[in-house]
Amino acid sequence: MGRFLLLIFLLISISAAADRSHSLLRTVPDVAAPADAAADDRLYCGSWWFSVETNNARFWRMVPPRCRGFVEEYMSGDRYASDSYAVAAESLAFAESVRIADDGKDAWVFDVDETLLSNIPYYAVNGYGSKLFNETSFNEWVSLGRAPALPASLRLYEELLVLGFQIVLLTGRSEAQRKITEDNLSSAGYHSWRSFILREACDIGKHAVDFKSERRVELEAQGFRIQGCSGDQWSDLLGSSMAKRSFKLPNPMYYID
């Protein structure tokens, strides 16, 4: 019975964290929150993370306060690096199975933030996603051009170039940030991309999934075969003209629609 109450509590508290606290209270009477369940941040936050990475949880605006420590530990410990390398390994195994034609049209699309470049230095001093996103301070960070490479992605990127893929960068960053982002990518070790697509003035305000879908449609219209796509957001991967295989990198710090 204690376990039943624990689970009911989890159900409600996860729901509450998503700003929909009314959703179950109406239908689950006599709910008590056992102290030990309330204290089990590890279990709660692990399940929250599962919901986030599988795209079950959407439209969340910040990491639940009780999961700040969980996310910090995840991002700064071995697990984030290990998960990122697992993604790279699966990506490369698929890439090696692709028969590259000699027309220069086999493309791999990469997102930038938390995919090729890591903003951990920024988020480490901004609560690891536990505070509301501050566009001004994030753009200041971007303007420094000092984001390091995500090591697993840099390694994958190099391998894809060797295999003969055309690399397309497709980011939600704006055209105004092109120069600093190109400089940042170069200094982080990236090179030889075929195309680098940022948001133009007409794209500002669009949902990322729509903007990125439109640009993938254009790539296909130009004759590209989008074999693979790598991104830390599902909005990098879903929509129209999806890649033959899409690869989801971990990111429990923020959600982009």
Added chain:
Amino acid sequence: MGRFLLLIFLLISISAAADRSHSLLRTVPDVAAPADAAADDRLYCGSWWFSVETNNARFWRMVPPRCRGFVEEYMSGDRYASDSYAVAAESLAFAESVRIADDGKDAWVFDVDETLLSNIPYYAVNGYGSKLFNETSFNEWVSLGRAPALPASLRLYEELLVLGFQIVLLTGRSEAQRKITEDNLSSAGYHSWRSFILREACDIGKHAVDFKSERRVELEAQGFRIQGCSGDQWSDLLGSSMAKRSFKLPNPMYYID
């Protein structure tokens, strides 16, 4: 440097586990496997699980031998139950936002195995997915009709009925198993489904994602609006006529294409 080698080793070992052991050996020279990395099953298997649940890892045929303990602990401990309730909470929060019309056409599609019913009693005595799937012995288990409900899903199911959704069951089980599966579902507490779709003779051999897509297309042709879909396999969720929102339940025991 030790950490770099650790990560490279992880990259290779994860790849090897997926039966593609050649994939990186060719391109990563001078790789050594530090003893402590080899021993860190928890890190390795956590990343393997991330790959599986995000659909990065595909076409795997069994749990890597070193992850048998990880999967057993996950499935039999609090975490599987907690993750399943997190899925149910997200599903219900969405369901409550749907405006149900009075034409009886707002549908929610459920998979059966590891979604409504749990086969843990079977897998607990069959290595938790660490052995190759044995269709004969699994069908014997099915024929007993004794699979318990997944508690989180049963709770969600009840709530959806109250909200007015039409429940459609869409399973890879065969028509020959209809009667025993209906009896099993009833004894586990499920009732009042609108439609129960199983594989007919012509569907045998089809990929699950194709079979299920075809049937969702038919449902839409019949006027149903597929608002939600719940399944433990990505092949339950992806393809044609996808639900407005799809919800991925955890399952590190097996993969269905």
